[in-house]
Amino acid sequence: MCGICGTLNWGSVAAATAALVHRGPDAAGAWHDDTCELGFRRLAIIDLTPAGQQPMCNEAGTLWLVFNGEIYNHQALRMELERRGHVFSSRTDSECVLHGYEEWGAQVVQRLRGMFAIALWDQRTRKLFLARDRLGIKPLYYCGVGARFGFASEIKALLGLPQLDLQPDHSALWDYLTYLYVPTPKTAYRSIRQLPPAHTLEIEADGTQRIACYWKLENWGAPLGTSEPQLHARWLPAVEALSDKLREAVQMHLLADVPVGLLLSGGVDSSAVAALACAAGRAQLQTFSIGFDVDVHSELPAARASAAAFGTLHREQVCTQASMAEGLQQMLQLYDQPFADASGMPTLAVARLAAQHVKVVLSGDGGDEIFGGYRWQQQWLDMAAQRVPAALYERVLLPAFVPLARLPRVAGLINRLHLDVRGKHGPERYGALLAKIKSFQKPHLLPELAREFRDYDNYWHWRAHWRADLDLLSQAQCADLHTYLPDDILTKVDRASMAVSLEVRPPLLDHELVELAAGMPAEFRLGKRLLRAAVAALLPPAVLARPKRGFSAPLLHWLRPETRNGVKLGGVALWAMLVLDAWRGPPARLPPA
Template structure:
């Protein structure tokens, strides 16, 4: 994980290097190993970078990264999984490399293809490229949006950064909360992009690139859009062939993520997703996989260390188990600072703790995150389909009956699940999917003071 930041002035005013450094150093936690800055001719464009060294630990791989004549300057957070294949082709076409990094591959690919090079990248990334010849800034974000990239603009400048907190270094930028974001936070647990908690700050959306001219003109386009085929166009295949196809793709994806010049490990909960990742890692790594899990004393509903232990024994990993007291209230301020605002997913607490503890052993970890979303692993996906079979009148009767039972103990209690399922069975499919994923839905407006709610525009709960 690295941190990038920068600014492009439209008003002709020079950018003090101290201003770029201030934005950059709000991201010190993202890149503790080294720093870099770049100011373009005339000081109208500035780039800042904080590095966490992973591939090619030498200064040659530092950023901002430039091409041979200095006309292309790049800062980049992430990892390009197909960079070795791309590099071979670039060398064959005459490009010269001074590092082994994936970063330099992007620079030379941009020389050949301009903004169209982004579509050739397989990876997770947030990229900023300053083209001195055309006097243009390119911003790009990976297809799934794994790496964050925010920007704010006024009539005088545009600034961008890996995290919103960098913009607080800009004294002439008013960081004003956006009241319209509040209902969406209560529904989703976060503010869906491109909006943020701040009026003048936006996220660059996943699969999108933006080109900003020196005079402030912006052009944004999607370089990738997920497309699902029609069911009628999908050729049926036997289950064993489908399973083999998933297995082959998973193995290839895991192997491509193991390129690292620093210690690497995995978070292991003992669930299906992280166990599959660890199992595949153990097949291709020469040394035992370093695995990490965390458990909370006194609350077995949130303790999965026993399952993690079983998986660690099965794959003969070098396993480290952390046990902590569930005093998550102590972390609220820290987590809000890291997330640049409230974040409604309680998994942020164990993720932060296990990340902090694992950092003493490894620099990079693989996880099973995203598996439940891709393969419909959450029970709510199953519930959304099953609820179609429940008559509305039966759902109303069941909900009324359950409301008379004792109060729930916690969100994983069976009573909580049953009540939410029956509420969802009364909704349309689209409403049901949102309700089952939402923190608040029908009761969301009860959280808002009437005078505050009156100032808001229409709320799209879907």
């Protein structure tokens, strides 16, 4: 895991490389020719010798690489490339990417199994090649002005480039109130974009850009139409296939030349990863958990029980209300733009705890997306069965209540009854269901942008990844996999962990595992039925029966609600506005609890 950056026709990357020191404190590297300059910060995980230093070049010195991530099938790739005549000078996975590009060109990304952000400068063709992994585990941002081009692992590394326009992207700020993150490919800055997951970007020396998608999750299993999926003839073969793939993925994710630990919440996802990791026969593994000073939000008792069952060396920590003020500024320092996931603070805390003992941890991220575990996915299914005509909500009830929505009781009624959701269809309904700040509230919270975005499509990001041809559960999962997962969950985990120089690996997002799970019938996926069955022999019954609990700070307990321009805000909605305030100006003061 590392930090990478580079420029074409834009001069030194010394400042950009220094801005990424937290991502790679073990070593630094740089290289340049008359057009391209590459910068690198190393967090040494595989082949800890100087042979793994980057920027890395081929034997001829014509191809230069900086790489962030891990390629879990690099040993198999190395053997294949050696049979084809390639000579290696290190044991690193990054060198497999370098030789793989020599052999297969841009198609090398099709052969990589792992998480990655890649930058390759080819001196022969005078082209820069960028690529991001399929699920968006590793970040990659870029910007361009004419023939000048820059890229980096984080936005902060680009902010110092001379003559870069740092005006805010108003549409991104308007989107932020809907999603509570800035959706890809946007950032909060007009001139900086994020490369979408599963995409490559080729840049000519004159600044010409070509972007392409190299992977899509096309095949989703159709419903079987059964209320008892466990009795279906396909059930047992599916459980066995998933069990085998889970073991394989976890085993591959344990590969490292440094100690590996586990982030453990006590839920099914992280407990399944922990159980499989322990079963792989490693020495006693270390597990790390975080809790809160509000008992109803704390998962520490469940995490302790799981750790005891697996025999791990367990460590834990408690987040308190006192961490809120510090956390607000940390959110800006980590993400470089507004980002309001309330679990950002505890994720940073557990990463900091783990980083004191290990360099790498496995996590259970991705389980809800690929195995249908989110509560809102069930809500989405339940709404499809409503008998009241949608037109009644959209044409009668909602128009009657929205003008009164500044009254707290009216706003509460709209939220409780989903009056703004039930009259919509497809991505509009799904977007309205997930939005914490309602579309009719946004003009009051950002009145200076209200006229500019009066006819704006608030749900464009969900719409861009909507599959109308799929069943209802697959529609929701597909949308989450392309929006919430990369732009919220994986962004949060990457920034929080790399801020303390910790590599987090999510085995449940191995793309072969994701493809296998998505291809299973919808009834098998719903509520993590298939995942629970696949790991049933490894987990304590209490863990298997434990209902889904979100990993987020208890903001309703820590923040006192306040009213802004007639809109009463509390919890994550208020937190979102506090983060936006802090990004736009002087540090915001937290309201007393």
